[in-house]
Structures are given as structure tokens and as C-alpha cells.
Amino acid sequence: MDYVYIVPVGSIRDDFWVEPLEHAVMRTFGLKTRYRRFDLDLARAYDARRGQYDSAEILRQLIAALPPDGCRVLGVADVDLFIPILTFVFGEAQLNGAGSVASLHRLHNEYYGLPRDKHLMLERLLKEALHELGHTFGLIHCHDPRCVLRSSTYVEDIDQKSAEFCEACREKVRAGVAACRRQARSAAGKTNRGNAVRSYDVPPIV
Amino acid sequence: MKPEDTAILIVDDEAAVRESLCKWFQLDGYRVDTAADAVEALKKMQEQPWDIVFLDIKMPGMDGLELQRRIKQIDKGVVTIMITAFASVDTSIQALKEGAFDYVVKPIDPDDMSHLIRNAIDHRRLVTENLRLRRQIEEISSPDKIIGESQALRQVMERVAAVAETDSTVMIRGESGTGKELVARAIHSMSNRRYSPIITINCGAYTEGLLESELFGHEKGAFTGALYQRRGRLEMADKGTVFLDEIGNIGEKMQMDLLRVIETRQFTRLGGDKLLNVDFRIICATNKDLEKAVRDGTFREDLYYRLNVFSIVLPPLRERSSDIPLIAQHFMQKFAQSMNKNITEFSPEALEMLVKYEWPGNVRELRNVVERAMVTAKGRRIEADDLSFPFSSSSSDFFGDDSLEEVERKHIRNILERTNGNVAQAAQILKISRLTLYNKIEKYQLKKKEP
Numbered sequence: 080m081d082y083v084y085i086v087p088v089g090s091i092r093d094d095f096w097v098e099p100l101e102h103a104v105m106r107t108f109g110l111k112t113r114y115r116r117f118d119l120d121l122a123r124a125y126d127a128r129r130g131q132y133d134s135a136e137i138l139r140q141l142i143a144a145l146p147p148d149g150c151r152v153l154g155v156a157d158v159d160l161f162i163p164i165l166t167f168v169f170g171e172a173q174l175n176g177a178g179s180v181a182s183l184h185r186l187h188n189e190y191y192g193l194p195r196d197k198h199l200m201l202e203r204l205l206k207e208a209l210h211e212l213g214h215t216f217g218l219i220h221c222h223d224p225r226c227v228l229r230s231s232t233y234v235e236d237i238d239q240k241s242a243e244f245c246e247a248c249r250e251k252v253r254a255g256v257a258a259c260r261r262q263a264r265s266a267a268g269k270t271n272r273g274n275a276v277r278s279y280d281v282p283p284i285v
Numbered sequence: 286m287k288p289e290d291t292a293i294l295i296v297d298d299e300a301a302v303r304e305s306l307c308k309w310f311q312l313d314g315y316r317v318d319t320a321a322d323a324v325e326a327l328k329k330m331q332e333q334p335w336d337i338v339f340l341d342i343k344m345p346g347m348d349g350l351e352l353q354r355r356i357k358q359i360d361k362g363v364v365t366i367m368i369t370a371f372a373s374v375d376t377s378i379q380a381l382k383e384g385a386f387d388y389v390v391k392p393i394d395p396d397d398m399s400h401l402i403r404n405a406i407d408h409r410r411l412v413t414e415n416l417r418l419r420r421q422i423e424e425i426s427s428p429d430k431i432i433g434e435s436q437a438l439r440q441v442m443e444r445v446a447a448v449a450e451t452d453s454t455v456m457i458r459g460e461s462g463t464g465k466e467l468v469a470r471a472i473h474s475m476s477n478r479r480y481s482p483i484i485t486i487n488c489g490a491y492t493e494g495l496l497e498s499e500l501f502g503h504e505k506g507a508f509t510g511a512l513y514q515r516r517g518r519l520e521m522a523d524k525g526t527v528f529l530d531e532i533g534n535i536g537e538k539m540q541m542d543l544l545r546v547i548e549t550r551q552f553t554r555l556g557g558d559k560l561l562n563v564d565f566r567i568i569c570a571t572n573k574d575l576e577k578a579v580r581d582g583t584f585r586e587d588l589y590y591r592l593n594v595f596s597i598v599l600p601p602l603r604e605r606s607s608d609i610p611l612i613a614q615h616f617m618q619k620f621a622q623s624m625n626k627n628i629t630e631f632s633p634e635a636l637e638m639l640v641k642y643e644w645p646g647n648v649r650e651l652r653n654v655v656e657r658a659m660v661t662a663k664g665r666r667i668e669a670d671d672l673s674f675p676f677s678s679s680s681s682d683f684f685g686d687d688s689l690e691e692v693e694r695k696h697i698r699n700i701l702e703r704t705n706g707n708v709a710q711a712a713q714i715l716k717i718s719r720l721t722l723y724n725k726i727e728k729y730q731l732k733k734k735e736p
């Protein structure tokens with residue numbers, strides 16, 4: 080099967096965001112979703128020096144825990160994520176791999192000292208989730224300013240783009256999803272099918 | 286320039302840093318590779334050209350500073366950026382002094398990184414362009430190689446030499462194709478600014494709005510489509526020279542802006558409020574009658590005086606026809622090499638035709654005529670038959686065994702046909718006075734038959 084697993088990471092509450100997110104993923108990629116909590120060891124990802132969580136480590140754990148009927152996993156965290164070279168990241172994904180993670184930490188208005196806005200936060204989460212999942216289907220950053228696959232370094236950048244893929248990216252998504260389905264079917268009988276998708280060879284990316 | 290046209294090499298002994306930086310750039314579409322130490326980095330430098338190299342300043346074996354020196358020995362045009370921990374900022378500043386483009390302190394703000402990489406790419410483009418131009422200058426246009434020995438050209442070169450070392454604004458006048466840009470580059474390359482860029486802007490090639498943002502740059506969001514901050518050409522010309530070609534074509538607002546910049550040496554990017562101080566010299570060029578434009582009120586008088594501090598007038602080719610054989614010979618050698626043809630001389634007839642022709646398009650036209658002749662020439666010599674001049678329906682129609690008078694008659698007739706008998710226009714093309722043209726029409730009996 081080819082489910083996209085949506086997995087809460089950390090103490091994040093199963094809140095109003097779950098249903099819209101599942102809906103957006105289904106509508107955009109045409110894949111069914113499952114909302115599950117995995118048994119993760121978040122402490123291992125914590126970097127005491129930086130007071131942040133290494134998103135690569137979280138990705139590794141998410142991918143390792145992905146059940147055989149899952150083709151993709153999207154972690155939704157509320158902790159501050161980083162990769163070694165950058166001060167922070169909104170999320171990270173494997174290019175052409177199974178894993179992705181996004182964090183709400185810097186998507187809250189409150190983080191910037193602004194009044195709480197649940198809808199805005201949800202919109203940002205949907206965009207980042209689709210963006211990261213887009214990478215797992217082999218897409219690189221897009222230069223179309225409206226496209227959800229445009230890279231964003233500020234939360235304002237996220238607000239500027241839409242929650243949609245541009246025409247060119249949509250085409251690539253379609254191809255990526257089709258390839259993923261084929262792979263799932265051909266591996267259906269094999270016992271080690273998990274490894275085909277959940278390879279660690281592809282280093283995680285932002 | 287597309288991202289995939291930029292090759293980035295990342296040198297860091299820490300795998301996690303290397304990988305995450307690599308993936309970050311790959312996602313943006315750049316060509317990226319990594320090296321774990323100096324030895325591997327130097328090997329990759331030898332294998333292929335890199336545009337931008339990120340260098341960890343602290344590595345076992347050889348530190349970033351030493352590695353940078355070696356990298357610059359292999360390719361002095363490569364843009365290096367140091368990756369630094371807070372503790373090694375001092376070393377990074379040393380690296381800047383030794384030619385690093387910038388340094389970043391780990392961990393890097395993603396936004397800084399985006400700006401940095403865009404600026405680095407702009408810079409790289411400039412450096413490449415500059416190296417190319419420097420080669421070109423060395424090749425054909427270095428001061429001693431602006432070709433010719435005529436009195437007229439010698440006077441020009443004396444003025445070039447006289448003004449080069451001052452910081453004075455220079456106005457170069459001359460018909461199109463006389464080599465105004467070459468002279469601008471000669472001035473720059475003889476000046477104290479020669480190791481900084483010379484930035485050329487063809488003012489005639491842009492709409493006013495585009496020219497503005499091209500010159501001054503813009504801030505993110507300054508207008509629709511200004512998606513990120515961009516440095517203008519004036520900024521890029523810091524410590525160097527700005528060559529404004531076709532200055533006679535700029536509009537009113539631009540004239541005002543330019544005047545202000547020349548007076549204050551300060552400006553802001555479009556949509557910005559930070560005053561930028563930039564040190565550049567201005568050389569401009571025009572083939573227009575600027576004095577007339579001033580009289581007509583289409584060119585600001587105050588700007589005219591600011592620009593016309595020192596003027597150099599390039600003679601048209603027909604006024605230094607004694608240089609034509611030399612220049613033609615020069616282009617012949619140049620093309621013989623690039624076309625891989627063994628052509629070594631002009632026939633006496635061909636040479637005479639070249640010297641006698643009026644050259645409305647000047648040196649540029651001469652170059653084209655020689656290039657075309659090189660393509661058709663069969664033997665080791667360019668014959669008269671190989672030459673074809675613009676506007677003539679065929680070369681034999683024009684010349685052949687014709688006497689010089691006959692050639693002139695045919696040429697004037699052709700031009701008159703092209704202009705539908707408009708004497709004023711024809712005289713302009715022929716670069717002779719209307720009166721002279723009337724006399725020649727009389728002489729050759731070229732008057733249109735009255736119906």
C-alpha cells in the first residue's frame with residue numbers, strides 16, 4: 080500500500096490542524112493518509128549547545144519506524160529544528176526518499192511577538208508540508224514566486240507563496256507519485272520492500 | 286544565468302556540514318560537489334573549473350587560508366567564501382585581505398546564505414567578464430595595439446595617455462564603429478583603477494526604468510518583479526570605471542539622477558533609503574551631437590558640462606585611411622587564426638579598394654568586410670572579388686575594373702536609390718555635404734528624370 084503517514088513529533092497536540100493537513104496531502108498527491116504516533120526518542124536529536132533539535136536525526140527515526148504500508152512519512156514537530164550549517168530550518172526532507180519533517184515552531188505568529196492567528200499558522204503548515212513532501216517526490220526548489228516549492232527563508236516568504244505547485248512542478252509531482260505507486264506494487268510481495276524506499280543512502284535535505 | 290550554470294565546491298572536514306550545505310545548494314539547482322580536505326579540494330580544482338568555493342577555515346593538515354592561496358594560484362578568478370566558527374573570525378578577516386569574497390559564521394542564517402550566494406554569483410560573473418575583457422584588451426586593444434600610425438590616431442592616443450592617470454571624467458566622441466569602447470578600456474587599463482572592474486552600460490539598450498535599476502540596483506520589493514535585492518552596476522564598479530555608452534540616449538529623469546550621482550558620489554538603490562558611497566570614474570561616449578541636444582533642450586546643460594570635462598574625438602576611418610592597410614592586415618591575421626585558414630595577404634587591387642572605400646561603419650565595418658572576404662577567399666590571398674561591401678547588390682556591380690570615378694558614380698546612385706532620391710538623407714549616409722552631393726549628381730548626371 081502507499082499511505083502517507085502523518086506523525087506528530089514531540090509534545091505537539093493532536094489538534095485542529097490534523098484534518099486539514101490530511102485533506103491537503105490527499106488532494107495534492109492523490110495518496111491516502113494515516114495519522115499515527117510513532118515511538119520516537121526525541122532526546123537523541125536534542126543539541127544542548129544550540130538548544131535545538133537536529134532534524135536529520137528526527138528524519139532518521141521517522142523513516143526507520145515507517146510501517147511497510149507507508150510510502151512516505153511526514154513528521155509534524157513543535158520543536159525548533161536545525162541542520163549543522165544553518166541557524167534553523169522550517170523543515171527537512173529526503174530528495175527522492177521517504178522521509179520529511181516540518182516544524183510549527185517558527186510558523187506561530189507568537190514566535191515573532193505577533194498576536195496568535197490559528198488560520199495563518201495552519202496555512203503555513205500546509206505549505207511547508209506540501210513543500211517538504213514535494214522534495215520526497217524528487218522536486219528541487221522552484222523559481223516561480225507563487226509556487227509552494229519556492230524556497231523560503233523567512234516566514235514572510237511562506238506567506239507570499241501559494242499552497243499550490245506551479246504547472247511545471249505539478250507535472251513532476253504526478254510523475255513522482257506514479258513512480259512511487261509502481262515501486263510499491265512491484266515490491267508488494269517482497270519481504271524487504273521497506274528498504275527499497277527507506278534507504279539511508281540519500282542524505283536528508285532541507 | 287541559470288543555477289545549473291554555477292558550480293560550487295564545498296570544502297569542510299565535517300561531514301555533516303559538508304552534506305547539509307551541499308544538499309541546500311543542490312535543492313536550489315546549483316551544481317555542487319564537496320571535498321573533505323585540502324588535498325581532495327586541490328585535486329577537484331585541477332579537474333574542472335569552479336565558480337564558488339566554500340572553505341572551512343579550520344581543517345586538519347592545511348588551513349583554509351593556505352588552501353585559499355593555492356586555489357587562487359590554480360584559478361585566480363574563483364570566488365572563495367570562508368566558513369568560520371566565531372573563534373576564527375580574525376583569520377577570516379585575514380582571508381578577506383587575501384582575496385576571499387566573504388565569510389560566514391556557523392551556524393548561518395538561511396537568509397544571509399541566500400543573499401550571499403546571489404552576491405557571490407554576481408561577483409563571479411563580473412570577475413569572469415573582467416578576466417575575459419582583460420585578455421581581450423591584451424589581445425587587441427591594449428593601448429599600444431589600438432591599431433594605426435596615422436597622425437590623427439597618434440593625437441588620440443596622446444590624449445588617452447594624458448587623461449588616463451587623472452581621475453577626470455572623459456567624454457569620447459565619434460561615429461559608430463570608430464572604437465569608442467576600445468578607447469574607454471584603454472583609458473581604464475592605463476589608469477590606477479586598472480585592477481578594479483570597468484563596467485560597461487549601453488544606455489541606449491535599456492528603457493529608462495530598466496536603466497535605473499541596472500545602474501543603481503534595487504531593494505527587494507522595490508517594484509513588481511523585484512524579488513530580491515540587487516546591486517547596481519555603479520556598486521559593482523567600486524574603485525573602478527563606469528563606461529556609459531550612448532549617453533546621448535538617456536531620458537530626462539536619468540539625466541537628473543546621474544547629475545546628482547556625479548556631484549555627490551552617493552546614491553540609493555531603488556526602493557532603498559541607505560545612502561551608498563561608491564568610488565568610480567566615469568567615461569562616457571556618444572555619436573550624437575550633444576551640443577545640439579543641449580541647444581534643443583533635450584540634454585541638460587549642467588550634465589553636459591559635468592561629463593565633458595575632457596573630450597577625445599575619434600576620427601572616422603576615412604580620415605585616417607593610411608591606417609586601413611594595417612588594420613585590415615591585423616583582422617586578417619586574427620581571423621586566419623580563428624578560422625584556421627592560411628591567408629596571408631591582400632592583392633594590391635583589394636587593398637586599394639579598402640583604402641578608397643568611404644567606410645560609413647568605420648573600423649567595425651572594415652572588420653566585417655575582412656571577415657566575410659576570409660570566408661570566400663580561395664587561395665592565400667584576398668582578391669578584389671572576395672570583397673563585398675554592404676548595400677551593394679553584388680561586388681562586381683560596384684567595382685570590378687571600374688575606374689574610381691565610375692565606382693563613385695555607382696555608389697552614389699545606389700545610395701540615392703536606397704533613399705528614394707532624398708538628397709539630404711543620401712548626403713548623410715555618404716558623409717558629404719548636400720552641396721557636394723548636388724555637384725556630384727550633376728557631374729554624374731544622376732538627376733531623376735522629371736515625369
Ligand SMILES: [Zn+2]
Pocket residue numbers: 221222223226227228229244245246247248249
Ligand atoms: Zn514550481
Ligand SMILES: [Zn+2]
Pocket residue numbers: 210211214220230285312
Ligand atoms: Zn525546500
